[in-house]
Amino acid sequence: MPFLLRFREHWVRPALFFGNNPISLAGGAITTASGATMIAYWVTELLGRSESNPYLGIIFNLILPGLFILGLILIPIGIYFRHKALQRAGHIPAVYPKVDLNDRIFRHGLDIVLVATIVNLLVVSVASYRGASYMDSPQFCGQSCHVMHPEYAAYQISPHSHVDCVACHIGSGAQSYFEAKVDGTKQLFEVAFQRYPTPVPSPVRNLRPARIICEGCHTPAKFVGEKLLVRSSFADDEQNSETQTVLVLHLGGLDGLSHLTGIHGVHLGHIEYIATDPSRTTIPWVQRRSSDGSATAYAASSLNGATPQGERRLMDCIDCHNRAAHTFQTAEEALNQAMQAGAISPALPWIHKEGLALLKADYTSQQDAATKIPAALQAYYRTANPTVLAAQATQEQAAARELVKIYSENVFPDMKVTWGTHPNHIGHQSYPGCFRCHDGDHTAKDGSSITQDCAACHNLLSVDEAKPKVLSDLGIQQ
Ligand code: HEC
Ligand code: HEC
Ligand code: HEC
Ligand code: HEC
Ligand code: HEC
Incomplete structure (x- = not known):
């Protein structure tokens, strides 16, 4: 050999x-x-x-x-x-x-x-x-670096908690992989030298088009139809009086004859807009292209006929679902939801008013909130209503724990993420959302305007009613 x-x-x-x-x-x-x-x-x-x-x-x-x-x-x-x-x-x-x-x-x-x-x-x-x-794992992206803690916390309780971060944030193929690693290395240095922005800016400029990310799993051609929403809210009185809002959203989609209908159908692929602020909240100019190719421009009255400077963007999923995987709630929404679910018992007197005040108070860190909230709630009942601590001690402690949980899922003092830092564009109650365009002030040359008619988007079956009859008719509630 x-x-x-x-x-x-x-x-x-x-x-x-x-x-x-x-x-x-x-x-x-x-x-x-x-x-x-x-x-x-x-x-x-x-x-x-x-x-x-x-x-x-x-x-x-x-x-x-x-x-x-x-x-x-x-x-x-x-x-x-x-x-x-x-x-x-x-x-x-x-x-x-x-x-x-x-x-x-x-x-x-x-x-x-x-x-x-x-x-x-x-x-x-x-x-x-x-x-x-x-x-590529969510543990690495979300947990190993404290800069990502706000997004990771919100992600874990989102409907996408089983979808990897990279499925939305990084494309498939060698090129996007390489770009992401170059970008990631840059960010690693920013973190090492504490040069990263707080909060992490949104929108994400280099996110791939939603048509590619979201439509890999959701097809817009699926006809969603009508969607029933039931929302509870509790008042700032001793009984935390509960009222309910019931509405049917006209989500629509592509119908059997391939006609575009409803909220999903009408926007996708043919509405462009120009936003004049980085968060895409101020939208003074919108253009709709019809199937025959003709375009109608709607302008806010403040423009006086000029076309504004700014990024021109074709509307896609993320212009409404900007918080698909990271929904930070408002303190009101989170508290109402926890009370409806019973995690915070509505039987505790004044808990809505007190709870909201505690959630919105200033804390230096999540740790600080985790010690101060339970102490403050207990101190409140000790002076205002000592029988609660005797008769409803377990409920009181559970409420304190839940308040701490809500706080820690939504407020991150070290990253300067607090209530309202990341607005959600779905709806119009807490943030401008749909009313960025549907505010009745965007008018075309022919005098028509982008509708603000409540019924175009939803039927309101009940607005803030105690025990709405429609819910018992539907068999949802006694
Ligand atoms: C279902 C898709 C999806 C998944 C999964 C997802 N994200 Fe996001 N992410 C988005 C979208 C959409 C935005 C907002 C983009 C915009 O407004 O332009 C965003 C924004 C962000 C931002 C910018 C700051 C902010 O809050 O807007 C960070 C940071 C982020 N994501 C991190 C993560 C991490 C870490 C994970 C995994 C633990 C993850 N994302 C998983 C879709 C996703
Ligand atoms: C890798 C697959 C995947 C990708 C990519 C993805 N989703 Fe999802 N999406 C899911 C799954 C799985 C669910 C959960 C379905 C369920 O729980 O019934 C979901 C649920 C949703 C829901 C329903 C939430 C609810 O409250 O019921 C919305 C809205 C949504 N996705 C929007 C988006 C948007 C917008 C994007 C793009 C930014 C996106 N998704 C990207 C898989 C995906
Ligand atoms: C004009 C705004 C808008 C656009 C654009 C939009 N959506 Fe939606 N979508 C909504 C609203 C509003 C809802 C209902 C929200 C709720 O349930 O509270 C919804 C609900 C959904 C749901 C949940 C449906 C269910 O059965 O509960 C999915 C999934 C979804 N959208 C996916 C998408 C995808 C994918 C795109 C992009 C191809 C998209 N949406 C574009 C407004 C929009
Ligand atoms: C970027 C601007 C913009 C945003 C944001 C926007 N829309 Fe629209 N929407 C339009 C335009 C433009 C039209 C077409 C106007 C027309 O045909 O009269 C339209 C039409 C509609 C229609 C059909 C109205 C009709 O009379 O048939 C519905 C329903 C609708 N939008 C719901 C929503 C909902 C719900 C949201 C928020 C989740 C939303 N839109 C956010 C621009 C927008
Ligand atoms: C452009 C579409 C659009 C128009 C116009 C519109 N809404 Fe809405 N509205 C929505 C959407 C989308 C939601 C659901 C948001 C969500 O999923 O949280 C909503 C939710 C609501 C809710 C329930 C909010 C909650 O969480 O408790 C109320 C109340 C409401 N709308 C009242 C009105 C009234 C009154 C008008 C007429 C002045 C109106 N809306 C016009 C899109 C619209």
């Missing part, structure tokens, strides 16, 4: 000879140690004993593979320097020390080198695959 012989003479022997230096030996040690640790971790993971701690993830999926490869790189570097040094001193042997394949110890040594190389190749490929997929 002349090939094997040559390989032994020209490669194995010199490598072993020059490899005997501190740098290469340290490299070998680093690689062996990190490789063994990673393999042990993968085995425990296969046995189902892994931790989902994001920092462990960083160590095992990014740092250890890095060390492993660093060790591998150190080996040839050490060999190179020793070769150089010996060459300079004129100590390179004409013939490298003979390695005798009959020597059992050496034969085993060679086997070990061979096996180690194969194992190393396997470890590198598994580690790089795992590193790449780990960087």
Whole structure:
């Protein structure tokens, strides 16, 4: 076997000879140690004993593979320097020390080198695959870096909590992957040097078009039809009096004859607008293109006929569903919802008024809120209504816990995210939303305007009524 012989003479022997230096030996040690640790971790993971701690993830999926490869790189570097040094001193042997394949110890040594190389190749490929997929996981995107905590907290309680961040934020294919990594590296430096913006700005400028992201899973051609919404709200009185609003939203879509109808049908693909502020809240100019190609422009009266400067955008899903995966609620919405669900008992006197005040008070951190809210609620009942603490202690404690939870899902003092930082464009009660355009003030040349007719969007079956009859007619409620 002349090939094997040559390989032994020209490669194995010199490598072993020059490899005997501190740098290469340290490299070998680093690689062996990190490789063994990673393999042990993968085995425990296969046995189902892994931790989902994001920092462990960083160590095992990014740092250890890095060390492993660093060790591998150190080996040839050490060999190179020793070769150089010996060459300079004129100590390179004409013939490298003979390695005798009959020597059992050496034969085993060679086997070990061979096996180690194969194992190393396997470890590198598994580690790089795992590193790449780990960087795509919501744990890595959302948890390992406190800058993302607000979005991650909102994401976990959203209908998209099982959709990976990268499904919406990074496209498929090598190019978007590469762009995202370049972008991510930049952001890593911003975080390391504390140069990141607080709060993280919205809208996200380089988000891919919604037609590509959202329509990968939701088809707008699906006819949604009518959607019933029931909303409870509680008053600031002693009984926390509950009233309900019931409405039917005309969502529509593409009907059986491919006609566009309703809220979904009428906007997609043919309405453009110009917003004059970064958050796309002030929209003085809108244009609708009809199926025959003709365009109608609607302008706010403040424009006096001019066309405003600003980003011109074709309306898509995100112009209404801008908080699809990260809905930050208003304090009112969150409190009403928790009371309707019973997590905060409406039987606690004045809890709506007190709870709202506690949610909206100033705290220096989430930790601060977590200690002050329960203490303040207890102090309130102790002075105003001590019987509550005696008779409804469990409810009072549960209410305090829930208030802390609501606060921690919506307010992040370290990231300057507070009530109202990220407006939601669906609806028009808490934020301008639909009324950015449907405010009755956007008029076309022919005098028509973008409708503000309540019935164009929904039928209001009941507005803030106590025990609305329609809910008992529908069998939803007694
Ligand atoms: C269903 C799609 C979707 C998923 C899944 C998703 N996002 Fe988003 N994200 C969006 C949209 C849409 C916006 C707002 C874009 C806009 O208004 O232009 C956004 C905005 C953001 C912003 C900018 C600040 C803000 O609040 O608007 C951050 C940061 C962010 N997302 C992080 C994450 C992280 C971290 C995850 C995973 C834990 C994630 N996103 C998962 C769709 C998604
Ligand atoms: C990877 C698939 C996927 C992508 C991408 C995706 N969604 Fe979803 N979406 C889902 C799933 C799954 C649900 C939950 C359905 C359920 O719970 O019934 C959902 C639910 C929703 C809902 C209903 C929420 C509710 O309150 O019931 C809306 C609205 C929505 N998505 C909008 C969007 C928008 C806008 C985008 C683009 C920014 C988007 N989705 C991207 C999979 C996806
Ligand atoms: C003009 C505003 C607007 C646009 C544009 C829009 N939606 Fe919606 N969509 C709504 C409203 C309003 C609702 C009902 C919200 C609610 O349930 O509170 C809704 C509800 C939904 C739902 C939930 C339906 C259900 O059965 O509960 C999905 C899914 C959805 N939209 C997906 C999309 C996708 C995907 C796009 C883009 C192709 C899109 N929407 C574009 C306004 C819009
Ligand atoms: C960027 C501007 C813009 C925003 C934001 C917007 N719309 Fe529209 N909407 C339009 C325009 C333009 C028309 C077409 C006007 C017309 O045909 O008279 C329209 C038409 C409609 C129609 C049909 C009206 C009719 O008379 O048939 C409905 C329903 C509607 N929008 C609902 C909504 C809802 C709900 C929202 C918020 C979730 C919303 N729109 C947000 C621009 C907007
Ligand atoms: C351009 C469409 C549009 C028009 C016009 C409109 N609304 Fe709405 N409205 C909505 C949407 C969309 C929602 C549901 C938002 C959501 O899912 O939270 C809503 C929700 C509501 C709610 C319930 C809010 C809650 O959460 O309790 C009330 C009350 C309401 N609208 C009243 C009105 C009245 C009164 C008018 C007429 C002056 C009107 N709306 C005109 C789109 C519209």
